[in-house]
Amino acid sequence: MTKKKVPIWNGNVRDAALAILLAVDKDQAYSNLLLNQTINKYKIEAKDRALLTELTYGTLQHKYTLDYYLEPFIRGKIDLWVNWLLRLSLYQMLYLDRVPDHAVVNESVEIAKRRGHKGIASLVNGILRSILRQGVRSTEGITDPIHRLAIETSHPKWLVERFINSYGLERTTEMLQENNVPPIPTVRVNMTKASVQEVLLMLEQEGVSAKQSKIMPECLHFLTGQPSRTKAFKDGFITIQDESSMMPANALNPKRGWRVLDMCAAPGGKTTHMAELMANEGSILATDLHPHKLDLIDETSVRLGLDIIQTAPIDGRKAAELLQAESFDAVLVDAPCSGLGVMRRKPDIKYTKREEDLSRLHTIQLELLNNAVKVLKKGGRLVYSTCTVNKEENEDTVSAFLATHPEMESIEIENLPKELVDRSQSGMLQVFPQDFGSDGFFVATFRKKQD
């Protein structure tokens, strides 16, 4: 028997990283959620928090690369946790320089003793010391260039092939590399409460260093500190949101007094953004398939001091049956998608997503859009957005939608910074992670013809 019950947090960051990695693999836990839960539950201090995040994400991000390096050193079958311990150790040896290699080996051997027994500790010790002596093999031995790129950037080969077919080798390579770079925390300033300059000053007074983005004016980049722990956050001056995620609400451009439908609204990042753009005047119906997620929208609205948002559990595929026809001035369909634009944040997506999932999503996305059209007023605006980089869910969904809806027309992207508008084509904008260091995101804008 090599298994011992180990608590997720025993005060040791590497033990905790290993426990999280194992849970992500074995129980299909989401790495970002489990990491946050662990940090909050055990009130882990800032220094340990940063290291735990780096070790967990870093190891997961580089899984395939680490496996390629480890393979020649592993003989026979090893337990899953031992495999993750080796990946975690090798990640530190290859990608982090803050801990000397021999210290990494010693610490890993101690973990192996705690979790298993002396025999496993000696196996781990032997493998890691052999790697230290011999070094890891070069990826140049991989003759197939696509396979090599997949191993070097740790992405599945089918996905790399798919990206290359759609976007070319250069763009794909940049994107795959960017996916392994940890994102900078970003927030949106609640303009109904304070200006960007006022919020920057508040943060400075709290000892947090932040700067205004050069792209989206309401976006701040956090250079130090954690947004959710600031007073500015608790008092409703900021919302944690990726910069690309700020595009859809701006592109919809809702005005004061409008009646807006946010069809896939939870957890409410874009609903509350729209309410802020509307200066909290008008009404927004925020619907989502999952009723339990709607509480998050209500909580965020209260925190931000917004009171024009009403929530309802509605399957968007039935929206036209349940809501009044042609009753909304604008509709946002921020659709469920494969999330291939957010792999920096959710590395597990790289390893769990299957190619067949992508076609299923295209069908759901079309159903949502078909319903959106029916409840949209003539002359009303519709925005379709996803956090993915995948033509089938983005451009192809848009063309299939337009082909069956002569009453809808594509309109040029507006109300976004010039750098973004310049990248758009025929009312569609695909942002790649490497473009501005934000999530991969897609936005398309439409209008319902007057008649």
Ligand SMILES: C[S@@+](CC[C@H](N)C(=O)[O-])C[C@H]1O[C@@H](n2cnc3c(N)ncnc32)[C@H](O)[C@@H]1O
């Ligand atoms: C990309 S997320 C939305 C993020 C949200 N707009 C925000 O900015 O915070 C997609 C959402 O669609 C919801 N969803 C999935 N299928 C749906 C359906 N058939 N009808 C309505 N919502 C659905 C999911 O529960 C999920 O919350």
